[in-house]
Amino acid sequence: MILQPACFSLSAISIALLSCSFAVFAEQIAQSKDVEDIEVIEVYAQKRLQRIQDVSVAVTSISGQALAEQQIKDTTELSAFTPNLKISQNAAEGTPPAVNIRGVGLIDYNTSNTSPIAFYVDDVVVGSANNQIVNLFDMEQVEVLRGPQGTLFGRNTTGGAILLRSARPEQEFGGFFNVSVGNNSSSKFEGALNIPLTDATAMRFSASHHDYEYTTNNIYPASPEAGLKQSNYRLLLSSQYDDLSVLFKAHLEDWSGIVQPVGSIGIFKNPATQELCSPSEAGSSSCFDVFGFNKGNDNFFDVMVNNDSPHDTEGQGASLNLDWQFSETTSLVSVSSFDDLERDHAFNCDGSPARLCEGNLGLDNQVFTQELRLHHQFGDHYFIAGLFYLDERIKQDNYNDILRELRGITPRALTFIYDNQIDITSAAMFAQLDYALSDLTTVTAGLRYTDETTDYQSVSHINVGVDPNDYVGLTLPYYTVSGEVDDNQLSGKVAINHKIDDNSTVYYSFANGFKSGGYNGGFLSTPEQATLADYGSETLNAHEVGVKFALLNQNLSVNVAGFYYDYKDQQVFMNQESTIPGAPPLQLLENVGNSTIYGSEVEVFYTPTNDLYLQFGLGYIPEANFDEFIDPTGKVLTDNRLPFTSEWNVSGLANYQVPMFGNQLVFELNFDYQSEFYFDQNESDYAMQAGYTLWNGFIRYEATDWDVSLWGKNLLDEHYSHLKFDLSSFLGMLEDFKGEGRRYGVQFQYHF
Template structure:
């Protein structure tokens, strides 16, 4: 049953009623939400959400389309910062920048920093799937556009996902020589340089080289003497070569990235009152009136003050990748495509979670190799568009990590036995095969029917090995276990689109999403924990209705969708409370329910003014129940799931001295949420709003000057709050970034 409750029925009724306001549509030019306000000749938004260019009103998917100008104007460095432009999306670097990020769409995500994790949200970078969560952080530069698809994806894409997909499309070579240089400097020792060069090589071959460099410090203020505030130097490069023949197009892509620096230092916010009178309140934790059980304090009352021994903590990532895409137009009706890709990531990241002490620290060492191959056949006639494909992925993850517990106790003979250092040498290999097919059939002038089916077979083979270093010697092969998790599943999609007028549509869909099981190779401290780290597949039955409207003169565009998710065996990252040693596991938490609404509104009252409003509303995002021994997960709200997510932007353009001046202001509001399933008030992030802005002046047709600001109101918020109360009587916190002002110059040639 598509409509499950009165709320959903009321929303659908409102959709049908409101569509009458737009019924007099006619095929005029449209303003794309991310285009220049003064550009009145744009067609209605077109997207690649279904692997081919379509009007957004012709797809039964909730999709946000962003162009490169929006990403540049708002200083979005990488994929973890896209959430400010997408309703019902949240992201964070939950173990510090450079580690696997947490992406969340409509309450579906994975708050798991382990390098073996596969996220329920995938990134497709020029058609190549991201693989494990290690590859989810991608720097955004020299892009044609970005699309964020909300809801399960699988009948058209290489990897099954239950949460959604992010599609990145790089700018391809153009016919003429040219390029640009974009440089920016800002507070926190921020320096950024992006350059692109377009080079025609022959009559049918062109190349494009793009390089991006970021050098910056974090806004945290480390009060511990001779300890760094943290920061990274990131350099990324991409070379694309495209050759076009009579009926064949070949695209070759090479990419490289090198990230080095110091991780962001954490704040260990003690919760014990310094006068011994009890516990500090959640709002007092970490202030000068509070300390942890070792007597340590942050040492300052400024929100961005921390006190952490991070001089020996480092980050080093190196990424290499290559792909070749072949598109063969066999006939006017048939297109055959092949995407072959390899990618290697070598990363070392060391972390600290106890502030000035040496009680809970560790390292993440990862060697990640990925090979993927996809074949796709597309057939089109007057009423039918059919795509079918084969997908193969092989990903190997070698972990060389450590977990250092109570190192300071080694100097105390009576307590030295409590100091433990685990060294992990884990090997995982994930292999996935799939065949998928989807067709769109035009039933008549008003109705388009979509049906898709996918069969997936996936296996994860693992070998988990650990050595234990103690004050009394090293125990080799403290555990040494092997195994595999394999499963296979059918998933699919049914959808119906009702054309209301030329550029207005209403759709309803049912999608069965699926994500395979696997092995969570994290920081176990016993053989039994290591054996208990397997998890089973999850499935998601997603029901959705959506409305995509454009007013007759396109001054108003409104896309809205209501969804109901019925989760089965949902994979939930669990932080186990009341343990002296932090313990986390990924387990299937039974059935759960999520429902809500997304809305994207663009209003252009005049040729030089535009307003955008995105609303994500998630009234219910409930975990299933889970019980294993003394561990019980009740039906609480899913971690990292705000009830409200509201973002807005305003763009105003005018002429000053016969040159264009553009002013842009953007705000992103997140209502309160928790970082784990325990709903502990000490780990709650209360509601906050971040405001960003930019002023640009086109001083010359080839020269653009800008000043910009991020977090203009200096809003205090956390990227992570982790419950270390049982171990340290403290909450581990990664601070969000403070106010930052900068200037930018862009020269095109």
């Protein structure tokens, strides 16, 4: 059964009462204020442009200007803008990012799986998690939607959706370019050129090129300097006729370089006796891996690893958006797209100069999508219905070379070669009605039917060596596994949105999200593991209550939301110790049963004077735990906290402008705090990230057509990690994928 609410906990009820209290407060103050001169924030959260107060969805809107000012390079840096959103580069830049909204996410670095958080780039869903690293340049807006999405969006998701909207062509010649240089040999060029072609057609061409080295410092002299060169290009053609709007987009990406080197967190004081270091000591110069290695110093950003590990990405694609306006009240929208991503990403997983764990993630990912939507407005009511189709093909060319330097000494020294093909087809019908009960109250009802099939074939070989000097070895067939996962599901949404006044609303929604099952085509070290690597679908019942109000005479806007999730058969990536002593850990994607998540969010936007702007965000998730789960080895994980989920997330910024020589001098300081969280399901204190705060800012001098700025990111050089991958039972260490250290630079920008 769908649309069957779970009971609210006491905490969730308290959140609802808090939201209602805010609503009453907003109504009392709004009635005493003149609210004519409102600055309206508009979003596309419901597939049409609406005021943010009119949507019964928790949504954060981020302007393209804010992204550019804060030097946001790609989607992995969006966390600071949105409560209860966490994104990181996961297992180094170039692997699928780890995305988490309100405790729902996927931290799998393998290239075969789809995140429960969907990304839409210019109305096109990107497919699997491989495609979720998107460079953000020449953007109009980014929106983060929290909670299940499906009755309006092409592909159903349980956790939320992130909408990326490029700057559109305009009927006026113009553009911009900026150049930036900074520490760690970083340089950047971005630009856009907007050209009207006819009275009805305009073109916008944008480009971005980044060249940089990582702040992780590899002190192993034989390894090349790690860094990437990323070039991205985008062309948009827009035509507007009497009853037809056409938007064509083509894009191209070309990345190459050496991947970020991984660090080693040794856990043994004495490898011979396997006496353990404490979690606070692990990774220091007094702790070693099982082979007696550490890097020899306590500098956080220093590593010592044979990191001759190339990365290469080639991506291209095109989309066509057609909007037929049949009448003033009815339109038909068609969105067609095709994207191709080819990627090779080498890695070193022992974090040392030895050749004990190395490999490559090879990928050819093709995605075709087609969506049709009918929009109809009748009176104050609005109806959307649509069809969606996706065809995605993932071809993997992977290998993992284990204990190469011990070939001929131990039978565990093998190269695993796994070439998987995963074909996904998804078809759906969806509809949503916004029905105005009165001028103040609107009821929303939506329904979706999804049918999704995953066909897979996993073919593996192993390469063995017969003596220590045999580096060619003998390649033998290992296993071939094929199968199909077929899921279909009804899901839906009901909501009520009540206007307190023109600028303040309170809402309640219940949404039922669904994500299909699939096949975990990661590192599968045994035929049995490969046979059991498919996983089932997950569902999420999400209750949400919130209030959005604007006290515009004081230029104050506040959004408050409380949520309660009943998560069923949740798909969780698991790093599980092998039952064979000294063997590599198992990498599983398991349905862990049920989880309970609840929490709240507050966003405040305040402009006390014309020269000062303040922003504050607070996310709080006191409960995000497995209800009851025992892993395949019998380990009890009941009540363990979900991976990658902080209890507290606090962010804010202050932007202040002062006149200088007839122009403006702008100061901005912003921060993002994440409280402690675990990187896997085991709640190991070794695989835990302590709370940290990132401070960023800039000083910019603005003239009419140009500006120059001094910018900095991670100003206090905070130490934190994107991922600590636990290999302690295998190599006596954890891989440490370090977050970026302090970066700073100067930028010049010219508009024409």
